[in-house]
Amino acid sequence: MSARISLDELDHKIIERLGHDARVSNREIGREFDLTEGTIRSRLKRLLDNRVIRVAAVTNANRLRNPILAYLWVEADSAADIEKVAESLASLPEIGFVATTLGRADVLAMTLVENGNELTDFLHQTIDKIPGVRRVRYSLGQNFIKHDYRWCALVD
Amino acid sequence: MRTATKAGKRTRGKAANANQGDGLPALDDVDEQIIAALRKNGRIANRDIAREMGLNEATVRTRLRRLEDASMVRVVAMRDLSAMGFGYLAPVGVQVKGRSAGDVGAEIAELERVITVNVAIGTHDLEIQVVAETLEEMQHLLTGVIAKIDGVERLFPSLALKVFKYNPEWAPL
Numbered sequence: 001m002s003a004r005i006s007l008d009e010l011d012h013k014i015i016e017r018l019g020h021d022a023r024v025s026n027r028e029i030g031r032e033f034d035l036t037e038g039t040i041r042s043r044l045k046r047l048l049d050n051r052v053i054r055v056a057a058v059t060n061a062n063r064l065r066n067p068i069l070a071y072l073w074v075e076a077d078s079a080a081d082i083e084k085v086a087e088s089l090a091s092l093p094e095i096g097f098v099a100t101t102l103g104r105a106d107v108l109a110m111t112l113v114e115n116g117n118e119l120t121d122f123l124h125q126t127i128d129k130i131p132g133v134r135r136v137r138y139s140l141g142q143n144f145i146k147h148d149y150r151w152c153a154l155v156d
Numbered sequence: 157m158r159t160a161t162k163a164g165k166r167t168r169g170k171a172a173n174a175n176q177g178d179g180l181p182a183l184d185d186v187d188e189q190i191i192a193a194l195r196k197n198g199r200i201a202n203r204d205i206a207r208e209m210g211l212n213e214a215t216v217r218t219r220l221r222r223l224e225d226a227s228m229v230r231v232v233a234m235r236d237l238s239a240m241g242f243g244y245l246a247p248v249g250v251q252v253k254g255r256s257a258g259d260v261g262a263e264i265a266e267l268e269r270v271i272t273v274n275v276a277i278g279t280h281d282l283e284i285q286v287v288a289e290t291l292e293e294m295q296h297l298l299t300g301v302i303a304k305i306d307g308v309e310r311l312f313p314s315l316a317l318k319v320f321k322y323n324p325e326w327a328p329l
Contacts, residue, residue, distance in 0.1 A: 004238075005239070007240075015233055018232065021230070021232070022231045022233045023220070023224075050239070052239040053234060053235050053236065053239075054198075054234050055197070055198030055199045056197070056232075056234065056325075057191050057198055057229050057230070058230050058232060058324060058325060058326070058327050059191060059228065059327075060227055060228050060230075063228065064326070067326070069274055071247070071276075071278075071283055086320045089320070089321075090320040095321065096321070096322070096323050096325060097319075097321060097323075097324075098319070099245070099247075099316035099318060099319045099322070100316070100317040100318050100320070101247065101314040101315060101316055102314060102315045102317055103312075103315060104312060104314040108247055108316070137278075137279075138278065139249065139278030139280060140276060141275070141276050141283050142274065143275035144327075145258070145261040145262055145275065146265035146273040147272050147273075147324075147327050148271040148272065149327035150232060150234055151237055151271050151322070152236060152237070152322050153319040153321070153322035153323075154236040155320060155322075
């Protein structure tokens with residue numbers, strides 16, 4: 001995970017402001033906070049360079065016909081395979097979240113699918129073929145009550 | 157949560173049908189390319205997107221505004237969990253009793269430290285993700301706060317050891 005840098009009140013204000021709309025110009029943020037454009041620009045550069053935030057487009061999941069967030073709880077063949085399995089899963093573009101975990105499984109991966117067939121295909125064609133995967137259990141998140149897309153992990 | 161190209165293809169392939177029911181405007185190739193550019197770098201100037209795509213800046217500006225106004229796309233700052241001090245991330249299954257999963261989920265969703273809540277099909281009624289700055293805080297949230305919400309019967313927690321990837325590209329907007 002990224003190295004910690006200390007954040008002051010202004011950093012938090014900038015992050016909060018960009019959490020709503022990150023297309024706003026540095027000049028506009030500067031005007032709102034009564035600061036110069038240069039101050040905002042250098043602060044923002046520091047936040048981006050230190051991987052505190054990432055600015056990117058998020059697409060509305062409602063565009064998908066029936067979005068289902070599939071939680072794949074993966075068990076590895078052996079403890080020594082866990083890290084490799086996690087790396088293989090993370091390299092798949094369809095998967096948005098991967099972590100090694102304590103508790104319910106060795107690795108948790110998440111992917112967004114539109115129906116059961118798509119999930120079945122993905123499990124059989126892609127996941128089952130990853131070396132070191134022993135077993136996959138899954139739960140299907142159907143109704144997004146809350147999904148705070150402003151969180152992420154900026155890993156290399 | 158899919159990549160730009162793949163999501164683009166999927167959406168595009170279904171656009172004709174999908175738009176009849178849900179009233180969302182169709183995306184064409186130009187929209188998809190603008191979104192792809194903004195997925196790579198959300199701060200890229202309209203001018204630079206225009207140059208890469210061989211369009212003029214006004215076209216990009218108009219297109220993007222239309223996408224944002226229709227809530228199809230939002231460009232936002234995503235905060236790294238650990239850089240913001242949240243060293244602990246727990247994906248937790250919740251078993252509900254005596255109350256609807258939706259109601260219990262809505263109450264859990266009010267907690268700031270809970271970043272996702274899904275009504276689930278499977279072993280548990282809800283799948284949630286909880287973040288905390290310390291293990292002590294995580295313990296308090298799980299045992300002292302969430303466990304005491306009316307309708308929460310049992311919690312099935314796990315704890316992320318190492319996050320390899322967490323990159324939301326799709327979200328309800």
